[in-house]
Amino acid sequence: MIAELISVGTELLLGNIVNTNACYLSRKCAELGYSLYHEVTVGDNEGRLCDAISTALARADVVILTGGLGPTKDDITKEAVAKVLNRELVMDELSRKKIEDYFKFRYMNNPKHTVSENNWKQALKIDGSIIVNNNNGTAPGYIVEHNSKAVILLPGPPSEMIPMFEESIIPYLTKKQKKVFLSSMVKICGIGESRAETDIMDLIDSQSNPTIAPYAKAGEVHFRVTASADSEEEARKLIAPLVNELIRRFGINVYTTDEQETLEEVLVKLLKENNLTLSTAESCTGGMLAGRLVNVAGVSDVFGEGFVTYSNEAKMKYLQVREETLRQYGAVSSQTASEMVVGAAKAANANAALAITGIAGPDGGTSEKLVGLVYIAAYLNGSVAVNEYHLKGSRQNIRELSVIYAMDLLRRMIISQMQ
Amino acid sequence: MIAELISVGTELLLGNIVNTNACYLSRKCAELGYSLYHEVTVGDNEGRLCDAISTALARADVVILTGGLGPTKDDITKEAVAKVLNRELVMDELSRKKIEDYFKFRYMNNPKHTVSENNWKQALKIDGSIIVNNNNGTAPGYIVEHNSKAVILLPGPPSEMIPMFEESIIPYLTKKQKKVFLSSMVKICGIGESRAETDIMDLIDSQSNPTIAPYAKAGEVHFRVTASADSEEEARKLIAPLVNELIRRFGINVYTTDEQETLEEVLVKLLKENNLTLSTAESCTGGMLAGRLVNVAGVSDVFGEGFVTYSNEAKMKYLQVREETLRQYGAVSSQTASEMVVGAAKAANANAALAITGIAGPDGGTSEKLVGLVYIAAYLNGSVAVNEYHLKGSRQNIRELSVIYAMDLLRRMIISQMQ
Numbered sequence: 146m147i148a149e150l151i152s153v154g155t156e157l158l159l160g161n162i163v164n165t166n167a168c169y170l171s172r173k174c175a176e177l178g179y180s181l182y183h184e185v186t187v188g189d190n191e192g193r194l195c196d197a198i199s200t201a202l203a204r205a206d207v208v209i210l211t212g213g214l215g216p217t218k219d220d221i222t223k224e225a226v227a228k229v230l231n232r233e234l235v236m237d238e239l240s241r242k243k244i245e246d247y248f249k250f251r252y253m254n255n256p257k258h259t260v261s262e263n264n265w266k267q268a269l270k271i272d273g274s275i276i277v278n279n280n281n282g283t284a285p286g287y288i289v290e291h292n293s294k295a296v297i298l299l300p301g302p303p304s305e306m307i308p309m310f311e312e313s314i315i316p317y318l319t320k321k322q323k324k325v326f327l328s329s330m331v332k333i334c335g336i337g338e339s340r341a342e343t344d345i346m347d348l349i350d351s352q353s354n355p356t357i358a359p360y361a362k363a364g365e366v367h368f369r370v371t372a373s374a375d376s377e378e379e380a381r382k383l384i385a386p387l388v389n390e391l392i393r394r395f396g397i398n399v400y401t402t403d404e405q406e407t408l409e410e411v412l413v414k415l416l417k418e419n420n421l422t423l424s425t426a427e428s429c430t431g432g433m434l435a436g437r438l439v440n441v442a443g444v445s446d447v448f449g450e451g452f453v454t455y456s457n458e459a460k461m462k463y464l465q466v467r468e469e470t471l472r473q474y475g476a477v478s479s480q481t482a483s484e485m486v487v488g489a490a491k492a493a494n495a496n497a498a499l500a501i502t503g504i505a506g507p508d509g510g511t512s513e514k515l516v517g518l519v520y521i522a523a524y525l526n527g528s529v530a531v532n533e534y535h536l537k538g539s540r541q542n543i544r545e546l547s548v549i550y551a552m553d554l555l556r557r558m559i560i561s562q563m564q
Numbered sequence: 565m566i567a568e569l570i571s572v573g574t575e576l577l578l579g580n581i582v583n584t585n586a587c588y589l590s591r592k593c594a595e596l597g598y599s600l601y602h603e604v605t606v607g608d609n610e611g612r613l614c615d616a617i618s619t620a621l622a623r624a625d626v627v628i629l630t631g632g633l634g635p636t637k638d639d640i641t642k643e644a645v646a647k648v649l650n651r652e653l654v655m656d657e658l659s660r661k662k663i664e665d666y667f668k669f670r671y672m673n674n675p676k677h678t679v680s681e682n683n684w685k686q687a688l689k690i691d692g693s694i695i696v697n698n699n700n701g702t703a704p705g706y707i708v709e710h711n712s713k714a715v716i717l718l719p720g721p722p723s724e725m726i727p728m729f730e731e732s733i734i735p736y737l738t739k740k741q742k743k744v745f746l747s748s749m750v751k752i753c754g755i756g757e758s759r760a761e762t763d764i765m766d767l768i769d770s771q772s773n774p775t776i777a778p779y780a781k782a783g784e785v786h787f788r789v790t791a792s793a794d795s796e797e798e799a800r801k802l803i804a805p806l807v808n809e810l811i812r813r814f815g816i817n818v819y820t821t822d823e824q825e826t827l828e829e830v831l832v833k834l835l836k837e838n839n840l841t842l843s844t845a846e847s848c849t850g851g852m853l854a855g856r857l858v859n860v861a862g863v864s865d866v867f868g869e870g871f872v873t874y875s876n877e878a879k880m881k882y883l884q885v886r887e888e889t890l891r892q893y894g895a896v897s898s899q900t901a902s903e904m905v906v907g908a909a910k911a912a913n914a915n916a917a918l919a920i921t922g923i924a925g926p927d928g929g930t931s932e933k934l935v936g937l938v939y940i941a942a943y944l945n946g947s948v949a950v951n952e953y954h955l956k957g958s959r960q961n962i963r964e965l966s967v968i969y970a971m972d973l974l975r976r977m978i979i980s981q982m983q
Contacts, residue, residue: 155777156777156779157587157590157603158590158594158600158601158603159590159591159594159600159777159788160586160587160588160589160590160591160592160593160594161591161779161786161788162587162779163582163583163584163587164582164583164586164587165582167579167583167605168576168579168581168582168583169579170579171576171577171578171579172578172579172580173579174579175578175579181577181578182577182606182607182609182612183604183605183606183612183616184576184577184604184605185602185603185604185605186586186602186603186604187601187602188600188601190601193601193602197602215757215758215780216757216758217757217758217761217778218761218768219777219778247956250954250956251954251956261758261759261762262762263758263761263762264758281956281957281958281961282956282957302780304782304957304958304960304961308958358578358580359580360580425851425872427851429858430855430858431851431854431855431857431858431863431867431870432844432846432850432851432852432853432854432855432858432870432872433851433852433855433858434851435846435850435851435855435872436846436849436850436851436852436853436854436855436872436963438850439848439849439850439851439852439872439874439963440959440960440963442925442926442927442959443927444850444874445874445875448850448874449873449874449875449877449878450871450872450873450874450875450877450878450881450882451850451851451871451872451874452869452870452871452872453844453851453854453858453869453870453871453872454868454869455858455863455864455867455868455869455870456864456868456869458868458869459868459869459912462869463869493878506861507861508861508862540859540861541859544855544858
């Protein structure tokens, strides 16, 4: 089956936002066994959008459009699809009710607030289309079946598009596809992409079914193993040996083989399983580590408090870092990181802790301590480990990598101490 | 002038990498006054690539291709352009010499290294084309003028493409373009996209030059105002009245008119200008607010410490929230938020503070307090303001919006108290 993506939005053509939707959907199409030969981006212009839809329908079985479903005058995707397919737009009462409820809920304490007229545009549907629920916004998605083909309309914001795709479109596309495509993900932290790839070059060179594809993320490498077969069971049997071989080769660097699981979830799970509680002390990351741990629903079982100690004063006041240590070694030093992590554990009466101190830049570097120098300390039941990192990239990159390496450091420490 | 982008590479269609080149080039085209109506991505397939080039040449004055210039068999961009334009590929002796030098330099410590045969493919040029230097790799770029049009071929890796574009292609495109294009951005926080647009519908309806385009971000709306003119001065004169009108209508909701400036930068600037220091206390956001403030380089002048108080114990211990308050009103209440913010300011001896407490979900909601209920408190020189929010979306969305609304609340409070 052939799929084609059309991203709609003048903001894309103006370069105001990076088209991450196209990347996400491309990957999903590949996973679901749809071949993608063209990706097209057009602006909020009816003529050009209609042309793009017609062209795509002529060469693909499934056309996926993102963007242009909102309430404004610029949002014309639904209108363009209706025009190309020669269908009417009709009011959907259920959608209308949902929009009403959404605004009632949102402005419950402000009875004077009225819903602006253009919002009702979102309750119009293409005649004969299937409405797809949007649990994260007001604009629903649509599936329009036309002859043997399907046109799928999705909202542009990734926070609405992705959950909708996962909940409703993947099941639809899976059913439409005859072969079963199944994939597993091996997620690795602690070794770089080219290194990881070199280590399994023989497997990559000899791949056919299952295939193996690397994805690099900040601080992580993910390998996706995909098999196609006539049944799920058969696909599972094809995948298993290759996944096991990857686990054998990468060992403790593998933090999960669950596609959905994040590094913070793995760490929180490990803490829970081992009855540990965690505290954090952050300087250059300034709360990002704690913020990321709190991504995990139910983190409260293991995490009650953390410290953002950006200043030296705060490091002394809350973490009992000694003035002498700061003077002699500086705030960005192995010694300070070590005292921070012990102090964070003590203050919170926790048996595990993480501390980060570094120079995220762009300023603050010296000839001795360059921008990108970061010390990460982990504490576990009285033991302390401190690692020194030399990170590259923007202030934001350096801080994000620090958060990942911190979580990974404690993950390894728990595994080696507990097992 | 009309431009069109063609990104070449099967890795893009498989979703292995995000197409940041397209975003960069789109923005540059807009800045240079080239209208971009289509962006297309195709794989390493000669037939489809030739079709895409022919289509683009029929509807654009300038066609920019990225990717497919490397040494491997998959790299066919030069071959496809030559075919469509009916030109020969000829050996360029200077390019051949450069490749030789590059490898000599790179493998200077390994005399046994030989240049693999496929590298010489990069010394072939399209007959009659202008060769564009690549100072960061072996594949040069090319400009092929054809009738009144231009086809520009650039390497795929951003680290090679971007410097080449800045050094050689911008001057070329600027010379080719007669008009000057200029744009300004008005960034708004505190009102939704459809409401904001309704408020200026008359301006949107009557736009011609300058144009006005809205962009929605989480919790924010940005309006881009763009004018074209014969000179920069003239363009500036066209933009100014419309930007001023937007500022007049949206008032305090406008937080900046600087394209590059973020909400956290504006808040940190306001704090600095008014000699304020800030402390934070976060429950459901768990450090995200502090983490975002620390995005701003130089934040240390105003921010020294913050608290992640996820548990009730931590709220009492560090922020002096009273047990009685937690028992009577709960952790997610206006009263708790208020005590948190006062406690955060006192503990840090700061004259400004922000506190966030809410139910980010997916669990934790009750019939009285639904998921999405968030209280945000701001403290400024003894005054406290607490707002109640009913937010929708995923756990992550609710937390991100809370951070934005918190920064905006304090921004407004400083402006109204200080001015």
